Amino acid sequence: MITLMAESGFFILWILCGVGVAYIAKKRGKVWGVWLMYGLILGPIALLLTAFSYGGKMCPYCKSNIQKEAEICPKCNRQLA
Ligand SMILES: [Zn+2]
Numbered sequence: 001m002i003t004l005m006a007e008s009g010f011f012i013l014w015i016l017c018g019v020g021v022a023y024i025a026k027k028r029g030k031v032w033g034v035w036l037m038y039g040l041i042l043g044p045i046a047l048l049l050t051a052f053s054y055g056g057k058m059c060p061y062c063k064s065n066i067q068k069e070a071e072i073c074p075k076c077n078r079q080l081a
Helices: 003-026 032-041 044-052
Strands: 056-060 063-065
Touching: 003 032, 003 044, 032 044
Parallel strands: none
Antiparallel strands: 056 063
């Protein structure tokens, strides 16, 4: 019973990793469906790779990659939410 719970928990975690990867990919303007497959195949590894491959965020106005701590975009000088 405990083993079954642990396995289903692991399975849910794996699915969440796939969804997380797809979500990050979508936010970066990539084809999220491809990344969802990638995330579901590699699980947490894909999530880690995705997270570490991109340390910042995208400016919603000029679409440039900026530091995730930034409050004002250095490219277009707009206030970020
Ligand atoms: Zn900007």
